[in-house]
Amino acid sequence: MAASETSNGTALRYAFGNVLSFFILLLIGVLAFSIRLFSVIKYESVIHEFDPYFNYRVTQYLTKNGIYDFWNWFDDRTWYPLGRVIGGTVYPGLTLTAGTLYWILNSLNIPLSVETVCVFTAPIFSAFASWATYLLTKEVKGAGAGLTAAVLLAMVPSYISRSVAGSYDNEAVAIFALIFTFFLYIKTLNTGSLFYATLNAIAYFYMVCSWGGYTFIINLIPMHVLLCIVTGRYSSRLYIAYAPLVVLGTLLASLVPVVGFNAVLTSEHFGSFLVFIIIHVVALVYYIKGILSPKMFKVAVTLVVSIGLVVCCAVIAVLVALVASSPTKGWSGRSLSLLDPTYASKYIPIIASVSEHQPPTWPSYFMDINVLAFLVPAGIIACFSPLSDASSFVVLYIVTSVYFSGVMVRLMLVFAPAACIMSGIALSASFDVFTRSIKFQLPGVKGNSQVDAGETSSEGVVAQNEVAKTDKNEEALKERPSKKNRKKEKEHVEKPSVKAQMKKRLLVLPFEASIIAILLLILLGAFYVVHSVWAAAEAYSAPSIVLTSYSHDGLHVFDDFREAYSWLSHNTEVDDKVASWWDYGYQTTAMANRTVIVDNNTWNNTHIATVGTAMSSPEKAAWEIFDSLDVKYVLVVFGGLVGYPSDDINKFLWMVRIGGGVFPHIKEPDYLRDGQYRIDSQATPTMLNCLMYKLSYYRFVETDGKAFDRVRRTEIGKKHFKLTHFEEVFTTHHWMVRIYKLKPQKNRIRGKAKKSRSKASSTTSTKRSETQRKNPWH
Numbered sequence: 001m002a003a004s005e006t007s008n009g010t011a012l013r014y015a016f017g018n019v020l021s022f023f024i025l026l027l028i029g030v031l032a033f034s035i036r037l038f039s040v041i042k043y044e045s046v047i048h049e050f051d052p053y054f055n056y057r058v059t060q061y062l063t064k065n066g067i068y069d070f071w072n073w074f075d076d077r078t079w080y081p082l083g084r085v086i087g088g089t090v091y092p093g094l095t096l097t098a099g100t101l102y103w104i105l106n107s108l109n110i111p112l113s114v115e116t117v118c119v120f121t122a123p124i125f126s127a128f129a130s131w132a133t134y135l136l137t138k139e140v141k142g143a144g145a146g147l148t149a150a151v152l153l154a155m156v157p158s159y160i161s162r163s164v165a166g167s168y169d170n171e172a173v174a175i176f177a178l179i180f181t182f183f184l185y186i187k188t189l190n191t192g193s194l195f196y197a198t199l200n201a202i203a204y205f206y207m208v209c210s211w212g213g214y215t216f217i218i219n220l221i222p223m224h225v226l227l228c229i230v231t232g233r234y235s236s237r238l239y240i241a242y243a244p245l246v247v248l249g250t251l252l253a254s255l256v257p258v259v260g261f262n263a264v265l266t267s268e269h270f271g272s273f274l275v276f277i278i279i280h281v282v283a284l285v286y287y288i289k290g291i292l293s294p295k296m297f298k299v300a301v302t303l304v305v306s307i308g309l310v311v312c313c314a315v316i317a318v319l320v321a322l323v324a325s326s327p328t329k330g331w332s333g334r335s336l337s338l339l340d341p342t343y344a345s346k347y348i349p350i351i352a353s354v355s356e357h358q359p360p361t362w363p364s365y366f367m368d369i370n371v372l373a374f375l376v377p378a379g380i381i382a383c384f385s386p387l388s389d390a391s392s393f394v395v396l397y398i399v400t401s402v403y404f405s406g407v408m409v410r411l412m413l414v415f416a417p418a419a420c421i422m423s424g425i426a427l428s429a430s431f432d433v434f435t436r437s438i439k440f441q442l443p444g445v446k447g448n449s450q451v452d453a454g455e456t457s458s459e460g461v462v463a464q465n466e467v468a469k470t471d472k473n474e475e476a477l478k479e480r481p482s483k484k485n486r487k488k489e490k491e492h493v494e495k496p497s498v499k500a501q502m503k504k505r506l507l508v509l510p511f512e513a514s515i516i517a518i519l520l521l522i523l524l525g526a527f528y529v530v531h532s533v534w535a536a537a538e539a540y541s542a543p544s545i546v547l548t549s550y551s552h553d554g555l556h557v558f559d560d561f562r563e564a565y566s567w568l569s570h571n572t573e574v575d576d577k578v579a580s581w582w583d584y585g586y587q588t589t590a591m592a593n594r595t596v597i598v599d600n601n602t603w604n605n606t607h608i609a610t611v612g613t614a615m616s617s618p619e620k621a622a623w624e625i626f627d628s629l630d631v632k633y634v635l636v637v638f639g640g641l642v643g644y645p646s647d648d649i650n651k652f653l654w655m656v657r658i659g660g661g662v663f664p665h666i667k668e669p670d671y672l673r674d675g676q677y678r679i680d681s682q683a684t685p686t687m688l689n690c691l692m693y694k695l696s697y698y699r700f701v702e703t704d705g706k707a708f709d710r711v712r713r714t715e716i717g718k719k720h721f722k723l724t725h726f727e728e729v730f731t732t733h734h735w736m737v738r739i740y741k742l743k744p745q746k747n748r749i750r751g752k753a754k755k756s757r758s759k760a761s762s763t764t765s766t767k768r769s770e771t772q773r774k775n776p777w778h
Helices: 002-034 038-042 051-065 067-071 093-107 114-141 143-155 171-191 194-210 214-230 236-253 267-291 294-323 333-339 343-347 362-369 372-383 389-407 409-441 458-469 471-479 483-506 511-539 560-571 582-592 605-616 619-628 652-662 685-689 691-697 745-773
Strands: 547-551 554-558 577-579 631-637 726-731 737-742
Touching (some): 002 114, 038 511, 051 067, 067 093, 093 114, 093 171, 093 194, 114 143, 114 372, 114 409, 143 409, 143 511, 171 194, 171 389, 171 409, 194 214, 194 236, 236 267, 267 294, 333 389, 362 409, 372 389, 389 409, 409 511, 560 582, 560 631, 560 726, 560 737, 582 631, 605 652, 605 691, 631 691, 691 726, 691 737
Parallel strands (some): 577 631
């Protein structure tokens, strides 16, 4: 009777715990969504940054024209005169997801615009990512650690920076896909279910559709499989978790147009194929071991291993032959930049010029993950007690993501979920130890009377916990008729229980120390919450399209970008071509609806180098380059008046480097004075006469009479000059965007023609006058 009451109480507590976890997860989802709405509350519902404007434009096209036209869309508004096939060059996961949400909402008579759906897609999927983190961490260390990791991910600043309302970029859905794929892999590894293995391949397919970072998955999972094999942890569950993922996942990945045959022809995927062969060799060895005698097994395993080595060598030879002709050996430029951090700066300056591809500084770790940086080592230690296949995977995940985040600041986004998982495990284990220590030493706790005075009260409670764990074993003992077997089994059950009691006794801390430790952890969590809310409200909520600054006279709003794009849209012809640095290509196409020469896709280095060469050249040479591209307007971003540091003058050396990489007559030392980049009176003549300098500082001296640059904190070197081949047509209110028009060639030709005609007419007139002066009778 007592046993039945105990089991009923346990079931009731289990059900109540599940219901409580469900409501906590709902609150975590609400938190993850709401903390990302500061950008809408403080500013407006607007798309942020640069790439999201292209994604928004593509989503508009998808919802208006349908999916078939989307796959075949040739965009003639970009990369003039080359154009771009959109369906075959984008990762469609984000666009298809937002388009599906738009169609579902409109079918339910919820009339939201495409822009509104795009703005709120990232906050919605941040809630999904928090729930996926709970599922993943629960598979590793239990529900308590899962809930803690979920609430940490909901607020981690690194993830907020790329998922605030309006941040409509690929990472908005890709981080959820990444975490969910890892969860399904661990779930398959723990259960050996082919159903979860199939779902894992489908989740991987969604990740491939969403982001180029899917290569991280298809390399991390094979590394974990190889680690399990090397450490002797191979099992049929490991085979089921990996083999279907490689076969089905690769087939599905090849269906994505932007990936295609790269799923089997690039070096990023070769490691998974080699591990696929290795795991089959190991599986065959284990199978043979079960059906052969030890003597025959030695002979068979030698044969199998020999054949496996031959196959691996043959596959390696084929793969090497496939990539031997490639100068990068089948690796993409970004992958080589991760493996060799100096590669991009040496060979691909277009990659190195992107700010998010730079290595992070130490303060950026504290800014983006805050106190989690101190909890991660404790989480790693907790994963080793005890070490399982699932915990070894998250350890491998955190180690690799730490390395990649140290190479490229953008990949802090991949590191953040791993840091939250490890911190959740550490906090859960710490609270478990401290609360148990307090509970064991509180007066009146059940089981204390059974403990000696000189000992802590851990043994009685541990015994109760062990009873719940060994219920099934006791039921099995009742079914066995043999007393001998019952005695052996009883000894087998009791010995680990005593060991567990002794182990947990060692984890009991003094009462006062436990209280202080819990208070410190709560204080640490409060500090994390305050920092995360501040980061969401102040650091990451401002859209780059609308800038703000505070001064002694209050808040200042700089809306120059939209002012410039609106002017282009209303004062230029539809077919006019606009040249600018590639950073502003997506925004110009989406907001001004004008054709651009280059944009943020950066797929054609030569085309970008041509624009960089024009900006680095003298005015006449630049005019000839732009005229050959049918450019009518040139747009430059200038921050010298208001102190905006991300202007084209600060980016100019990258234009020189990229242009010089294709056109050797552009040399970086020509723009430097003793190795220093200067725009003052000590600047080189090449710098003072280049087009970028002239378009940025034209009439700048009229603003304050001194031409003082607030970004570079110096007076410019060349203040008074005129433009001969370009004319200023528009400058925004704060001088942040300046637009120039190419002077037409025909005007200058007419002038030359008039001079030649006047010369010809003058010569003919003189000849006529001479003939008239001559005496016709002589």
